[in-house]
Amino acid sequence: MDRHLVGLLLGTEEDWPAAFETLMRRLGPVRAGSGEEHAFDVERITIEPFDLRAKPRYNLVIDRLAYWYYVPREWLKKVALMDDVYLLNSPFTFQSMEKHAAYCAMMRLGLKVPETVLVPYKNPPDHAKWAYTARRYNQPFDLDEIADRMGYPLFMKPYDGGAWVGVTRIKNADDLHVAYDDSGQRLMHLQKAVEGYDVFARSLSIGAETMVMKFRPELPMHDRYEVAYDFLPPSAGLEVLAISKLINAFFRWELNSCETLVAGSEVYPIDYANACPDIAITSLHYYFPWAISALLKWSAFCTVSGRRPRLDTNTRDYFDVADSDRSYGDKLAEYARLADAYFERDWYEEFCATSLASLDEIVRDWVASPDFDALLVDTVKSTYPAHEQDHFIAHFRGLLSLWVRDNAK
């Protein structure tokens, strides 16, 4: 029997890792198409000095740390370059391709990213060469004139942001100057606001799968994802799906979320570079069983199939489509085809239908089990103050009972 070790690089999260470990245990060994058995072990990775030539034991690593913690980030680079360990996600493209690069690439491919301008630092970076360089080469600029040209309302937000830090909606010149003064040493984008959109669609992609969800950014986190069905016109739904797949395949991101604003039949992507998307049960609730099974399925597929991690990108294939005289719709269809090819979608689906044929039943049993309820209760207890716990336990139990209803055989 082949054994595959999945490593988890974790920070403060306890809910989804415990869920993932439990579900892997409940799944047990699986049989590949050729008949041989494969078993999975899951282990939480610890952080310690490492020899660059040491051989890691892991076949695949799910990373939740590299976006801020450089020891595991550099270990990930080492195991990717030297040992072919499969990573969700690769720090190579997530470090170099942040929100700004993602905007540029998707504009190049013809997506309807709102007009965006990069504004130089309000306060200069601390560097001995700055004063001379700026005196010699920095052009004076008129921020009001840029904003007037773009037209209010605007958003000012960090070029590489996350978690809504430093994001401001700007209605007029006063707001503009307050936000710019506050930005300090942070490099900012000024972006045209998409006004009066009908739906905020947030999609979570895990490997070859994408879940498009209705998002309400104005509500507290536990209420932001609404349990909603058919909330997009069919063509916009397909477009959001195609855009999500495209972005992930283009950058080799395999665990990522993508935000699009849908106004009528128009789809505007506004944020789609989240190296560590929120997958907490208290955020995803109804969608949590899907997320954990998708993580399990993709981990199993990549290890059992021997899928090789790709550190290189094939941007030219996408640019060739972008530069062709196809219509926007035809380009999107072609991007989606390239993305499906990258994720080996057909093979993945066949693997799920055969080697993981019992998984749906296993997930149903698990979600209905005392194990799962205990996980929910423990997570609520460690997330909310004592006087809110009963309320939230009932709230999430209600949402998960919807999942049980919708996924009954």
Ligand SMILES: Nc1ncnc2c1ncn2[C@@H]1O[C@H](COP(=O)(O)OP(=O)(O)OP(=O)(O)O)[C@@H](O)[C@H]1O
């Ligand atoms: N161009 C825009 N038009 C309309 N709303 C916008 C625009 N840009 C940002 N927003 C609003 O501001 C929020 C935060 O912006 P953005 O997602 O770019 O930042 P972030 O720091 O990555 O946030 P998060 O980590 O929560 O996704 C969005 O969820 C959206 O509600």
Ligand SMILES: [Mg+2]
């Ligand atoms: Mg966002």
